[in-house]
Amino acid sequence: MARDTATTATVGTGVPARRRRIRPGEVIIEAFLRLNGFIAIAAIALIFVFLFKEGVQAFQTIAPGRFIQGNELDFDNVPQVVRMWQPVGTNPKYSIIPLVLGSFLVALPATLLATLFGVACGIYLAEIAGRRTRELVKPAIELVAGVPSVVIGFFCLATLATLVQQTLGNVYRLNAFVGALGVAFVIVPVIATMTDDALRAVPDELRQGAHALGANRWETIARVVVPAGASGIIASVLLGMGRALGETMIVLMATGNAAQVTLNPFDSVRTMTATIAAELGAVPQGGEQYRALFLVGSILFTFTFFINLAAELAVARMRRRLAL
Amino acid sequence: MRRAVIEHLALGLLRGMTMMILLATVLLLGSIAVGGARVITWEFLAGEPTEGMTRGGIFPAIFGTICITLLMIVMALPLGVCAAIYMTEYSGNTRTARLIRASVNNLAGVPSIVFGLFGVGFFILFIGRSIDAVRGGGLLFGQPAMLWAAATLAVLVLPVIIVSTAEALTAVPRSHREASFALGATRWQTVSRVVLPQAKAGILTGSILSISRGAGETAPILFTGCAYFLPRLPVVHLPVPLTGLSIPMINPLDQFMELSYHIFIMATQSTDAAVTRPIQYGTTLVLVGLTVLLNLSAIWLRARYRRRPVTR
Numbered sequence: 065m066a067r068d069t070a071t072t073a074t075v076g077t078g079v080p081a082r083r084r085r086i087r088p089g090e091v092i093i094e095a096f097l098r099l100n101g102f103i104a105i106a107a108i109a110l111i112f113v114f115l116f117k118e119g120v121q122a123f124q125t126i127a128p129g130r131f132i133q134g135n136e137l138d139f140d141n142v143p144q145v146v147r148m149w150q151p152v153g154t155n156p157k158y159s160i161i162p163l164v165l166g167s168f169l170v171a172l173p174a175t176l177l178a179t180l181f182g183v184a185c186g187i188y189l190a191e192i193a194g195r196r197t198r199e200l201v202k203p204a205i206e207l208v209a210g211v212p213s214v215v216i217g218f219f220c221l222a223t224l225a226t227l228v229q230q231t232l233g234n235v236y237r238l239n240a241f242v243g244a245l246g247v248a249f250v251i252v253p254v255i256a257t258m259t260d261d262a263l264r265a266v267p268d269e270l271r272q273g274a275h276a277l278g279a280n281r282w283e284t285i286a287r288v289v290v291p292a293g294a295s296g297i298i299a300s301v302l303l304g305m306g307r308a309l310g311e312t313m314i315v316l317m318a319t320g321n322a323a324q325v326t327l328n329p330f331d332s333v334r335t336m337t338a339t340i341a342a343e344l345g346a347v348p349q350g351g352e353q354y355r356a357l358f359l360v361g362s363i364l365f366t367f368t369f370f371i372n373l374a375a376e377l378a379v380a381r382m383r384r385r386l387a388l
Numbered sequence: 389m390r391r392a393v394i395e396h397l398a399l400g401l402l403r404g405m406t407m408m409i410l411l412a413t414v415l416l417l418g419s420i421a422v423g424g425a426r427v428i429t430w431e432f433l434a435g436e437p438t439e440g441m442t443r444g445g446i447f448p449a450i451f452g453t454i455c456i457t458l459l460m461i462v463m464a465l466p467l468g469v470c471a472a473i474y475m476t477e478y479s480g481n482t483r484t485a486r487l488i489r490a491s492v493n494n495l496a497g498v499p500s501i502v503f504g505l506f507g508v509g510f511f512i513l514f515i516g517r518s519i520d521a522v523r524g525g526g527l528l529f530g531q532p533a534m535l536w537a538a539a540t541l542a543v544l545v546l547p548v549i550i551v552s553t554a555e556a557l558t559a560v561p562r563s564h565r566e567a568s569f570a571l572g573a574t575r576w577q578t579v580s581r582v583v584l585p586q587a588k589a590g591i592l593t594g595s596i597l598s599i600s601r602g603a604g605e606t607a608p609i610l611f612t613g614c615a616y617f618l619p620r621l622p623v624v625h626l627p628v629p630l631t632g633l634s635i636p637m638i639n640p641l642d643q644f645m646e647l648s649y650h651i652f653i654m655a656t657q658s659t660d661a662a663v664t665r666p667i668q669y670g671t672t673l674v675l676v677g678l679t680v681l682l683n684l685s686a687i688w689l690r691a692r693y694r695r696r697p698v699t700r
Contacts, residue, residue, distance in 0.1 A: 201410070206687060
């Protein structure tokens with residue numbers, strides 16, 4: 065990095081130095097701006113490095129297999145295979161299976177729900193709403209995106225959980241479903257605004273062509289506009305899912321935080337994010353559990369990284385197709 | 389006939405679902421407004437928590453939120469704006485520019501709790517402990533503090549600032565730059581006197597949005613400096629030599645109370661969550677009010693400069 069900056073300082077933006085009057089001020093300013101650009105790159109690189117550096121060290125004391133399942137003696141002293149996250153105690157257990165299951169048990173229903181409503185809202189904004197309605201609804205949706213997640217978590221905990229229990233009669237007041245409702249609320253604006261953007265990028269000629277062939281508004285939307293913007297909509301759903309997996313405060317407050325292997329969305333669950341948030345403050349730094357938590361963070365980072373990458377590829381694909 | 393009915397139903401369904409989102413928003417904000425409005429008094433806003441956190445006000449949390457967002461924006465804004473200027477005005481579409489763009493996109497997708505891990509691992513344990521080792525004499529920098537919490541939030545809002553600044557800069561027509569170059573202006577003269585003045589509103593919008601984002605985030609500051617209760621404000625009094633007076637200043641090495649953390653901790657870990665429910669509602673209303681106000685001003689600002697014709 066230092067070498068690059070030095071090269072820039074002598075030759076500027078690649079224009080041969082002899083043809084140009086050297087202005088020291090300009091050169092210094094450009095070098096300074098370039099340095100800031102590199103710091104931005106360094107930030108992401110450092111996050112990656114420090115997360116994985118601590119995470120990988122967990123394997124020094126914990127055998128990799130123990131992150132899948134551990135052994136525990138039952139009452140007759142017979143070893144039993146258990147899949148539990150229970151890092152405190154004489155026989156700490158580090159199975160990440162309940163955490164990963166918990167994360168997806170919240171993220172998948174949330175994404176499903178948010179996709180239904182978000183895509184509907186995006187289509188409404190781009191294709192149906194008049195200009196004045198649009199100028200009212202769009203800022204309102206953006207405002208939802210600005211509500212801090214701790215506020216939504218508090219709403220789930222204080223109001224929504226009771227409401228859900230009274231309506232559905234579930235056993236546990238705080239469960240994956242309540243968390244999913246809260247998380248869906250956070251990602252609806254993401255999906256809605258991105259769907260809106262994607263559909264508005266679809267050229268008007270396609271709509272006019274469909275209308276000329278006798279299609280009505282709904283047929284134009286369903287068979288022409290939405291298929292043309294499909295990549296963009298898929299990207300928005302993927303980004304929303306990445307956000308859902310990474311959401312911390314809502315799930316920490318609303319899902320009940322019981323690490324168990326379950327597929328029932330009305331059970332209390334504990335996600336990867338909530339585990340880190342709940343435990344990191346109380347563990348000694350550099351210890352076994354501390355590193356295990358960084359490993360959980362690394363796994364979470366990897367999940368979201370690939371989901372975001374897929375979303376970016378979908379956006380690139382859409383740009384290519386619409387440029388034709 | 390059947391086609392017309394289907395069209396009518398489908399369009400109605402889409403409209404209805406959008407209304408349901410808005411209704412849910414009204415329900416959420418409404419329940420918080422109703423629950424919080426009863427609590428908010430001058431004593432609540434300006435007082436300190438009393439009687440084991442079950443009564444009293446939230447002033448230290450408001451103060452802490454303002455301090456940390458100020459500190460955050462001081463760290464993130466110059467860095468983000470400079471990086472965006474380099475990306476759009478200097479590097480063109482080179483490999484460096486694409487690398488910055490890819491990193492920024494990536495940074496935007498990192499879960500906020502991962503920033504918390506990063507803050508502990510990098511800022512506190514690596515940078516802080518290194519400073520302590522060089523400085524000698526006890527733990528000072530290598531522990532949770534406002535400085536590190538603000539730095540963590542600064543990394544979190546960096547992509548917001550870079551993306552919005554880059555957008556504002558690319559919205560300035562190319563012809564303005566060419567005209568400036570034709571008059572013999574250097575690149576920096578063009579950027580500072582032609583491009584930046586036009587992009588000012590966009591950059592301001594981005595910074596308001598990032599302040600709102602930073603003020604609302606909880607996960608990154610859980611372990612980097614927040615405190616459940618502090619008997620004093622994170623302020624130091626710097627003595628002015630000879631006069632005998634002292635200037636109060638934010639102490640970035642102190643821990644602090646913060647609104648969003650206060651909501652979380654009061655709602656989940658306080659000794660009696662039911663008794664303190666009114667305080668929780670009040671704190672939530674203050675935080676929502678703050679972020680909604682910031683977001684509205686950003687939306688208004690953006691609408692204003694978008695309406696302006698591009699070429700004048």
